[in-house]
Amino acid sequence: MAKYSIDLQAGKVKEDEAVNSVGEIIVGIDLGTTNSLVARVKDGRAVAVAGEDGKQVLVPSIVHFRPDGSVVVGEAAKPYLTTAPERTIYSVKRLLGKSFGDLSDVKDQFGYRIIDEDEDRLVKIAVPGSDGRQRYYSPVELSARILQALKARVEAEIGSPVSRAVITVPAYFNDAQRQATRDAGKLAGLDVLRIVNEPTASSLAYGIGLTEEDEGRTIAVYDLGGGTFDVSILRIEQGIFEVLATNGDTFLGGDDFDQAIVSYWQENYGLPLSTTQERGEIRLLAERAKKALSQEQTFTAEFRGTSVSLTRAEANDRFAPLIERTLSSCVRALADAKLEKGDIDHVIMVGGSTRVPLVKEQVSAFFEKEVNDTLDPDQVVALGAAIQADVLAGNQQDVLLLDITPLSLGIETVGGLMDPIIPRNSKVPTKVGRKYTTSVDGQVRLKVAVYQGERDMVADNRKLGEFILNDIPPMPAGIPQIEIHFYLDADGILRVKATEHRSGTEQSVTIKSQYGISEEEMALMLIDSLNHAEEDMRARSLAEAKTEANNVLLSARKFIRQNESWLSGEQVQEIGRFVDALAASVAGDDKDAINERMAELNTYTTPLAHEALDRNVAAAMRGRDVN
Structure with a gap:
């Protein structure tokens, strides 16, 4: 039976007490x-x-x-x-x-x-x-x-x-x-x-959210970086930044502005861009042009014997469709937050690409108000993080500090690993859920054990309690949908509930705050987790590789049994050879060797898996029972 355990932190502590x-x-x-x-x-x-x-x-x-x-x-x-x-x-x-x-x-x-x-x-x-x-x-x-x-x-x-x-x-x-x-x-x-x-940090960098005057404010954070764009709508209530909506494009940023310039030059000058070096050089030149045109109206340079130029108006013509894509994201974010443009109190600009003058102009026009861009857009997120750190250090006494969980709460997963559900320093009260499944065919019982601590292996953490989820319908591994919920209230009382969605069966346990530990013990556990971080990561990586490899071995052996009617003797023998090699590596302690053997087995069996699928589909279309 696969063994899962949940670790919860009980007990209430002030943030400054937790971190000092x-x-x-x-x-x-x-x-x-x-x-x-x-x-x-x-x-x-x-x-x-x-x-x-x-x-x-x-x-x-x-x-x-x-x-x-x-x-x-x-x-x-x-x-x-x-x-x-x-x-x-x-x-x-x-x-x-x-x-x-x-x-x-x-x-x-x-x-x-x-x-x-x-x-x-x-x-x-x-x-x-x-x-x-x-x-x-x-x-x-x-x-x-x-x-x-x-x-x-x-x-x-x-x-x-x-x-x-x-x-x-x-x-x-x-x-x-x-x-x-x-x-x-x-x-x-x-x-x-x-x-x-990041949008919360940006707001803090501009001093928004640090005083009671900011209560009830709504903020739009427009973040256009080198490779990604996102816009977030935040609401400040009772000292908490709530993300009302977020939207964006993970493949839209300053790199696309550079490419727009490159495309313009290619069309107008027929530049030689056949080699990696040439393409790299022209991208760097385009970036220079973009930065220069943020200050000047014209840019001129030479590229491999050809004089190239670009005006701000020409660049804006190429940038406009890209900026329009970001504004479409802003429209969607406002709709998701169920707000109008007039509901936004502040618009904050983040990311180096917001230095492009047309970006600022278009965003200001869209939201119909001046944007906040006085801070360096490359630095604003880190500056806000530093301010949050200063608050946690207790150096800003007028800022509200909420109660938090002093140590992580999580569950044990296959391989004896600790899976944190509520991370250390999460604000309380809080509710967090996560989905799991079984790793053995026909499994009908699931053990949920609750732990507390910061180490990667549950053996190094503190067990708080456990319960058994019974009557799981017997199904193939990976099919059951088991959701584990942690409910931690303001009094430090933790309730853990496990539910199997297909059958509706559920079980829970309540862990009271007397399970908390002293500040000295907490400090020792934190220091211990840092001192053993590299060792823990190696142990976790090895355990994860072994777990994954064992699943691959089960799948490979099942594949042979289910498809032996059409697999050739040579193919069965070859799969067996890869399976034996992987099984031998699992018996050792070399994570890279395990991953390499898995990659070899997957490379050989992937074409066969595709053929098996084709055969099954063809059989089904002929009206035959595949198995």
Whole structure:
């Protein structure tokens, strides 16, 4: 029987009490798709932290793996995008918390290799090593590399360790993406006190939401970055930012503005763009033109012996359809929020691409009011995160601090893993639900055990209670739909309910607040989770790989039984060889070897699976019973 357990945190604690036990500095981090940056409050003012040159605050969100295994992050990794794209990972934020099925339509747009033939499981990135073997990395591990670079940057400036942070995410990020961001922070050695929505952080950067005068305000945050666009409508009530609606386009941003300029030059000058280097050079020149035309009316330069020029009016003509697409998203967001343009009190501009003058003009005209764009649009999210961090540090006494959960609450999943349902520092009262399924055919009972803690393996956390969900209808693994709900009230009383939707059967348990622990024990658990983050990630990655491999083995053996009537002896033997190799790797402790054997088995069996489907469809059309 597959074993699942739920860990809940009971007990009520003030935010300042929860965070002051670990470290002294809390920073704000904008983990971006294109660029990332870190900020802190210095002398009462939020400032972005620059690198060694004292000027550049943006860190390109790029990770390059050299053949010798060493890692380069940020600006130093950019040249490898064209010289070694298979080992240079960019836009990793788009992969966080995503399954292979989520990315199947866009996986070929990346220069690196995304692995996972199981559409429901989280993606992995394959990076070739100098020994010819593939190394497999999760988006969490790659994001942690970027966070480590930001952590090192701020530590170099202040001259002391940093262990606590607030990290921002898009408002549309789901629970899996938010948890992946938390995991990346922990792996980077950071206690992530809060995951903050980017539009909320932007509002805080402009000082909106920090005083009682802002109660009842409605805000539109227009965020146009390098590769993505989103608009969010927020409402401030009782010190809480509620996201009323969000809309956007994950493949629309400054890069498309650059491409519009490139297309204009191609049409008017017939430029040679047949090689990767030429295409890279013209994109950089187009970016220069875009930035120059934000200040000037005309841009002129030379490209490989050809003089090219562009006026602001010509650029605007090409930009207008792109901006119109963003305004269509604004229309949809307002409709979803059931608001009119006149209901918006503030319009905040975020993202470097909002520097384009036509963007500001069109957005202002759309909302029929002046927009807030006095802060650097590249920095505004990180500055807001730093302000939130300062609030959590207790340095802004006039700001309301709500009660929170001091430690994560979650359930045990296959492999002894801790799956947090209510993350640490979530505001209470709160209700969170998540769906699960069975991993064994015919399973009729499910054990739900409740744990408390920050470690990846439940063996390292604290068990609070458990119950059994009985009378699950016997079905194939993966078919039952079991929803686990955590209800945590303001008095620290936790109720956990499990429901199987097809049958309606349900069971619950109530855990009272006396299960809480002392502040000293909490601090020790937090420090322990940071000290063992890398070890925990290795254990989690290995456990997940073994669980996935065991599922693949069951599927492969079932496939042979169901299709032996038409499979050739050679095909059965070959599948058996791959199955044996995978089973042998599962017996070991090499995560990369397990993933490599799975990839080999999937590569061989995928064409056979397609043939089996075709045969089944043909048989069904002939009116025969397939099985």
